[in-house]
Amino acid sequence: MKRFGKVIIGVAILFAGIAFSALLWITRPEAAKKEEIINLPVVEYMTVSKGEEIFQLPSQGIIQPDKRTQLSAEVGGKVIEVSPAFEAGMQVSKGDVLIRIDKTDYEATEAQAASNLAEAEVSLASEEAKADQAMRDWRRLGNAGEPSALLARKPQLKSARARVASARAALAKAGNDLERTTIRAPYDGIIASTSTELGNYLAPAAPVGEIYTISPFEVRLPLSVDSAAFLPGNAKGHPEGIAEIRATAAGKTRRWKAEIIRSEGEIDRSTRSLYLVARVGESIDASGIQIRPGLYVDALIPSRPLSNVAKIPFRAFRDLNELVIIKEGDLIDFRRVTVIHREGDFVYVSDGLKEGERISLTELPDLVAGMRVDASPAAMKSRETKNPLSE
Numbered sequence: 001m002k003r004f005g006k007v008i009i010g011v012a013i014l015f016a017g018i019a020f021s022a023l024l025w026i027t028r029p030e031a032a033k034k035e036e037i038i039n040l041p042v043v044e045y046m047t048v049s050k051g052e053e054i055f056q057l058p059s060q061g062i063i064q065p066d067k068r069t070q071l072s073a074e075v076g077g078k079v080i081e082v083s084p085a086f087e088a089g090m091q092v093s094k095g096d097v098l099i100r101i102d103k104t105d106y107e108a109t110e111a112q113a114a115s116n117l118a119e120a121e122v123s124l125a126s127e128e129a130k131a132d133q134a135m136r137d138w139r140r141l142g143n144a145g146e147p148s149a150l151l152a153r154k155p156q157l158k159s160a161r162a163r164v165a166s167a168r169a170a171l172a173k174a175g176n177d178l179e180r181t182t183i184r185a186p187y188d189g190i191i192a193s194t195s196t197e198l199g200n201y202l203a204p205a206a207p208v209g210e211i212y213t214i215s216p217f218e219v220r221l222p223l224s225v226d227s228a229a230f231l232p233g234n235a236k237g238h239p240e241g242i243a244e245i246r247a248t249a250a251g252k253t254r255r256w257k258a259e260i261i262r263s264e265g266e267i268d269r270s271t272r273s274l275y276l277v278a279r280v281g282e283s284i285d286a287s288g289i290q291i292r293p294g295l296y297v298d299a300l301i302p303s304r305p306l307s308n309v310a311k312i313p314f315r316a317f318r319d320l321n322e323l324v325i326i327k328e329g330d331l332i333d334f335r336r337v338t339v340i341h342r343e344g345d346f347v348y349v350s351d352g353l354k355e356g357e358r359i360s361l362t363e364l365p366d367l368v369a370g371m372r373v374d375a376s377p378a379a380m381k382s383r384e385t386k387n388p389l390s391e
Helices: 002-026 104-140 154-179
Strands: 042-047 050-053 056-065 068-072 077-082 097-101 182-184 189-194 207-213 217-224 242-249 252-268 273-280 296-302 306-313 322-327 331-336 338-343 346-351 358-360 374-377
Touching: 042 322, 097 207, 104 154, 217 252, 217 296, 242 273, 252 296
Parallel strands: 042 374
Antiparallel strands: 042 358, 050 306, 056 217, 056 296, 068 207, 077 097, 097 182, 189 207, 217 273, 242 252, 242 296, 252 273, 306 346, 322 331, 322 358, 338 346
């Protein structure tokens, strides 16, 4: 009996435990369900807009005068006068006397040449009279036909005329030599250097100094073969355009305009560059500063207008010619494009992009094609090109 009672108590305790466990299960608190959140990379994008673009081709060069002349003595002699203006840096006008050479010997030579010419002319007049008399005698004697050349004194006349021509040429040369004892400025210019002084003896062709034109000035501007392909050209295919040249001094940038007048034609093999020659029309800038030969300048040369070109910020590129494209559904892909020019913070693309496509401007590591991103339009401040020569 006692054993039966123990079984009953055990069963009761078992059922009581099961009932209590069931009660706890039923009355348990439920945890709040949260949706799983996927953090997508946030990127900014720009929309491709294609159109006509003109970009600036950078170059540099050194200002040179349009003409630079080595002055030389055309005749020999002692320097007896030197102009005060014949000093480096002095400005002279065309025809100004720079140097005088002792002309005593040349005056004597001219006088002798004049005397020789007078004698030759007298001799010629005498021969002409003799020839005329010979013809009258021939006809007076009743001879028919023409006399022989010797009888008509034709060889003597020819010789006399030749002596006159020779004497006249000698006189002209003597006069030129006398004139050349004065060395004059060949054009309006500035004396670059001098190499003679008062009292020096000059031999013919001896250098005495150097002069260059005041204006216009020229500058040689090298461009790579690739850049030269974008130059505008005239009907004959020669490059043309107006370049802006700049030089910085004392913290200020000076600007001048230079017209491209020609190219040197041949490509430099060592640098694969084509040299353009630009002429500076106004040698004084807006602030009154005079440009000078030897000045190093930077230059910007405008390209010809290029159509169907996209202007993309350089920061959008993964490498030299690959962009990140955001496709429909905000999925990314990679695109190889054709870059034709870089200018400042922008790159010009001719092929590989379509109008309206979205380009990522955000640099992200470990990008994979097909990855989803959170794309938003970038606040583009300006699409203006940053000038590589801006102050």
